[in-house]
Amino acid sequence: MDFQVVVLAGGNSKNLTPLVSKELPKPLLPVANCPVLNYVLHQLEQSNLKDLIVVVEGEDAALLVGAWISGTFIDRLHVEIAAVPEDIGTAGALRAISHHLTAKDILVVSGDLVSDVPPGALAATHRRHDAAVTTMLCSIPVSGPLESGSSGGKDKAKKLGRYNIIGLDPSKQFLLHIATGAEIEKDARISKRILHAVGQMEMRSDLMDAHMYAFKRSVLQEVLDVKDTFQSLKEDVLPYLVRSQLKSEALLNRTPQGEENSNEKVSSQNNQAFISRILANASTPSFHGIYSENPAGSSSTRKTHKCCVYIASSSSYCVRLNSIQAFMDINRDVTGDADHLLSPNNIIGPSPKLGTKTTVGPNCRLGEGSEMGDKCQVKRSIIGRHCRIGSHVKVVNSVVMNHVTIGDGCIIQGSVICSNVQLQERVELKDCQVGAGFVVTAGSEYKAESLAKKEK
């Protein structure tokens, strides 16, 4: 198929502290007791893409991720792990592995994408239009908690960043404008040239860039080479490509057309031109094609490249795990509405030991080896492996990771409790995040706080 897949798994995400740590890099953050990277890899595996490059920030994280992948996907996927330095951004990460890219097209997937949109759809769109870049857009998920809302002050700032302003052509196939991140606040600058060529542009703000891209390799490598200040795919590379689609600099549009059996060079070139003309005439030209022909009728054509979009249908599930809020949402959805995402290897262990009069509500997931005391209540929560939960504990809308000890009489609402945390008796947590290994002393009460061990 000539597609190479790069999974940008990331490493230590600042947005997700205190959930992630050195011991638990972001790709391994459990979502419903299953590392988030698993969702992407599973999705790719389902699509018969078994040759992957996983890019992880930081050597240590790479080792951890590599160990996990080789343990889980052995004999199923052929995965190569590349460790890149931290804070070089997505574009930097791709630049670092760019010499490994050989296929005609590159599929770049973010490792924190939890989605059921088949990557094939994106690839098909990409190939059909022979585009330079194709990006997947999905409708912005209905975020926010069902009740007992836990939108911390931090998340509100994040929410703005999630919205994109996207300009589409009338057929909704081409991307004409994209503004992300900080640009949204500024005035939108739309190229007159593009507007003139297309005639009509549809601006949307209800779509989100899902961070799944297909790039033409030659284009990608060239952009990364030439524009060495570009840091992020989403904020630099993609807008650049979109802006310049009607005035492609350099050779963006001209990919070397395979090998030529050079019998008679001149005639074969003629033939090649002839064939491409027949093919070009046979298809309905997009505005790129029309634009590239000079109205004056001179022989020189303007260089263009196509930026396509694939808009996932609104029924499909597609969320990125890039904030704590998203983490909570995904955990809730994966056990609830979108439970088809749970890959089959996400087995629920042997039923945990429950004390008397302990109730576990629907949409819950309990890991293997967890023990619960008497008269506990668990609602819409996820509890990891080998947790010990005392009696009279109430866990609602929360995520409890592995090896957590919870003392008697604790009340946990809308919180995330990382691995190896110890909650002593009668702790009350509401909308808190407790970092790994933290010990919450008995009787303390916290609300909307983030607790973590001091970094040494």
Place this chain on the structure above:
Amino acid sequence: MDPRRTARTVSDPKVRQVGFFTPAPPERSISDPPRFQDPIQPSSPSPTQVNDHSPSGNSLSPVMIPPAHHHSDNFLRTALQATSPTKAFSYSAKTVTIPPENEDVASSFSPGRKVVSAKSPSSFPGVKASSVPASELTTVSVVNLPPGISGKCVYKLKGKLIAEKAGGASVEVQNDRPVSAKTLKEKTSKAERRALQEAQRAAKAAAKGLNLMSVLLTYGYSVYLVYFTFEQILNNFVPVDHYVFLAEGTKASSAASKVVTSANTKPSKAAKSSSQKNDGSQVAASEKKGCDRAPEKDRKKDAPHPRMQYDDKSRVEKAKKRAVVKKTEARNRVELFRHLPQYEHGTQLPDLETKFFELDPMHPAVGLQYLSGDIRGGNARCIAMFQAFKEAIKDYSTPPEKTLIRDLTARISSYVSFLIECRPLSISMGNAIKFLKNRIAKLPLALSESEAKSTLMLDIDRFINEKIILSERVIVKHAVTKIRDGDVLLTYGASSVVEMILLHAHELGKHFHVVVVDSRPKLEGQLLLRRLVRKGLSCTYTHVNAVSCIMQDVTRVFLGASSVLSNGTVYSRVGTACVAMVAHAFRVPVLVCCEAYKFHERVQLDSICFNELGNPDAISKVQGREEINYLDGLVNQENLQLLNLIYDATPSDYVSMIITDYGMIPPTSVPVIVREYRRDHLWS
């Protein structure tokens, strides 16, 4: 029932070709015996028998059948080994004395069969090579029994296997049986009853020289059918219940054991096909649901496909099951065109997209482009297809234990069937595929894989260069001589050749005016017009509705064609016939430009039998004008049928001349070109 069946077999040689549409073989198993009887005893095959086989041989399209191969032999041998235990077991269950007898006659019989195949090498080409031994042996095992007993044996075999599931001879067989025999327990008694009846009938027949051997011959026959023409079988060449068994066979085992299982199932099938003719199809239908369709890759070869008739519901169902692309049949179709495939537009693309990577390495991009209409026009589609094939061949590596020639042919076939699912093939593509398959089949065995691949890729390039590009140039050269200063030329749609002619004439400095006639919904003429105007030609643009008004001024009509059929009929974009007829009425010469590789030996008198249906939405809506929505909400009404035909057939009366790479010829000379140069097209 019986009389009808015999009646059918009488007209065997002729009907068989067509008869492949309708289940024939199981019926033959009963009616044929007399013929098969002959060779056994006098070992001089009667001509009827040869005839009887030849259609099957022909339908296998001799070219495609590769010569004998080691592993094919192996397959068959293993098949036999696998079968023999079961048989022995069943016989011994019945009568102890039979097996030795069996073997005796086996040896005595096999030469007889060989004579058959040797005597009619031409008519029996495919089978001769590798599968005869198989059919021989399979045949042998039952043939020599007295008919009555053998009949019973067969039935017993079935009953036994059903009863003792743990028979042990081969697991596969048992895996197959229970499924196939659906309700084993309750039906056993029924089956036995039938067995008895069958035996009695067989005994009666024996008096007239009947022998059950024929039954098994038929199975032998289907064994090699299995081997060589898996595709055909899937295409319902073989009766329903055969079909079912094959499907099970494939399910139970991988490709290697496919033949084994199918061979194994044959005996019981023997019983079945003869006993269950009545309810066989129903049972088959229900059984079929359970089993997976054989993967596309297993389709073994290309054969003259009987065109699928889409008004035949059961077949459509079957075809749908093995389809790669999920399609929803459009509901309201025009009665006259029910036999043509039509699908709800827009249901195919998303499905195909999701499977994009699963289809690897089918290079589905081309199919997608066909489906979405990004590539259209005979030449362009053909070139795009060949480029995709070139990619596929480049990536191809022969799997272990397979030969390139066969495996690649199968691959190509699977690609082609995928493309067909995306959009029906054009005739030009059909011819091109025939060419490629011929080239593959003609590859010398000694060639290494890389050599073979490069040869094929060169062949493809050569085809594109010679048959498309060079012939277009030649056509242009010829046609330009017909353009004089002051001419008014009319063209319809957007033909690549016509465009080149016009441009070339313009470059030569001729002064002429062009009328581009267009039609909805594709409006391809606008694209042509755009390019012509850009080059500085003086043009008039109008729609086909106005063709009668503009025709008065026209001095020549140049038309492109999708194909030219051997009765001179020009098969082209819908509307061409109308333009040609108007031109004829105004006594304006009509010149059709068509490359010779698009010629086809078919004769077609109307555009109903073969045609393609486009997306009905395209005519019910006007692109870019949302306010024209009079049909909104009516599209799914029971009493509204939309018809968007793609092609029509222009009778040769309205065509003055056909310009092709072999010169300018009258339409009556098309068969000459087809006859004389067909070889050249395919084998060059």
